[in-house]
Amino acid sequence: MPKRTQVYDYHKKHGNIVDYADYELPVWFEGIIPECKAVRTHAGLFDVSHMGRIMVEGKRAETFLNRLVTNDVSTLSIGQGHYSLLCNPSAGIIDDLTIFRTLQTKYLVVYNAANRDKNWAWLEKHREREAELKDISDQSAMFAVQGPKAGQILRSISGTRLEEIDKYSGRDVRVGDLSCLVTRSGYTGEDGFEIYVWNTTSQHPEHALKIWDRLLSAGKHDGLKPSGLGARDVLRLEAGMCLYGNDIDEKTSPVEARLNFAVRLDKKSDFVGRGPIQVQKEQGPGRVRVGFKIRDKGIPRQGQEIVLEDQSIGKVTSGTFSPTLGVSIGMGYVPPNISKVGTVFDVKIRDRNVSAEIVKLPFYQRRSEDTVVVMGQEMGLRDFRMQYGGPQTAVVHS
Secondary structure, three states: OOEOOOOHHHHHHHOEEEEEOOEEEEEEOOOHHHHHHHHHHOEEEEEOOOOEEEEEEOOOHHHHHHHHEOOOHHHOOOOEEEEEEEEOOOOOEEEEEEEEEEEOOEEEEEEOHHHHHHHHHHHHHHOOOOOEEEEOHHHEEEEEEEOOOHHHHHHHHHOOOHHHOOOOEEEEEEEOOEEEEEEOOOOOOOOEEEEEEEOOOOOOOHHHHHHHHHHHHHHHHHOEEEEOHHHHHHHHHHOOOOOEOOOEOOOOOOOOOOOHHHOOOOOOOOOOOHHHHHHHHHHOOOOEEEEEEEOOOOOOOOOOEEEEOOEEEEEEEEEEEEOOOOEEEEEEEEOHHHOOOOOEEEEEEOOEEEEEEEEOOOOEEEOOOOEEEEOOEEEEHHHHHHHHOOOOOOOOOO
16 A cells, blocks of 8 residues: 655645655646746755655765775764765666765755665674664655755745755754754755654654645745656756666666766775776766757657667666756766767667757756756746746656
């Protein structure tokens, strides 16, 4: 039977519910296009309570994590976090995750909902003495506020200048009489924050509902919209970010996925998958992840063939119509010698080959309040709006 998050009653009343990762979650509320537009221009509120959250605590917590993840946990100060990967001995990606050091010997680890059981079993299997694991996924709620007005909205309910929180950092914040952890990372290409509400379950959701309702009320005049899985997926692809199960999996290495920024081969401790990653970096991978835009009509989808000179050279792993840029975009894997920006190939969409061009990732990212980056080109927000006209109308779920 599917699970429900703490704010399911709101979703049931206002959203379009689907089954996702064993949860009943909203795919959209008002619609994918308006929700994407809200995040790009104002803010969106996402319920991500289905994601896995564990606490790792104890004298050997740092050593334990460093032995399993690709990034260097020892570099984190209290309140800092980073993106990392969990790999198997062959360097296949078990999952991607974020790690935040909350105390000297305590860490919050957040990972994908679909991998909760698998990740827990892997961590338990390798757990060391003096490193305690506690799954808090069902005893906490997690909301994400994404968009240029995110900080302003959260500040209005907390009285805290969240602009002072660095990217991939966090701090405890009081919202009324509730203590929450707020971190700053995001999955949309916009500035954004995650709010962790402690001691709340689907059976006793009062604390979570209180924060959710307060966010919606505070953000109403700033254009905040509740947003679902559909907009989240479109926005993360525009930001060039990987979705586990589509763009990365246990048959894909960090080198192939071009996630080397999350791998620290120079850290003092050894870690699972380090040898194969080192070899692949030295010898080069057989394929690499690229981003591309469609030059003709058609929307790329996962599993479609990438074709060059009538030969299949790879497959699409993610694809959609970008409402922000007004073009169809996608990611996939191709041989390294065909991965250069500007290379043209075809994507087999239904029964025809459609021309596509490799572009620099991310497709879209806000660099500052007045600047965005589009496929490697930095431009002012005014010029961006003149050229792209803001979010476009199109069917993104066909």
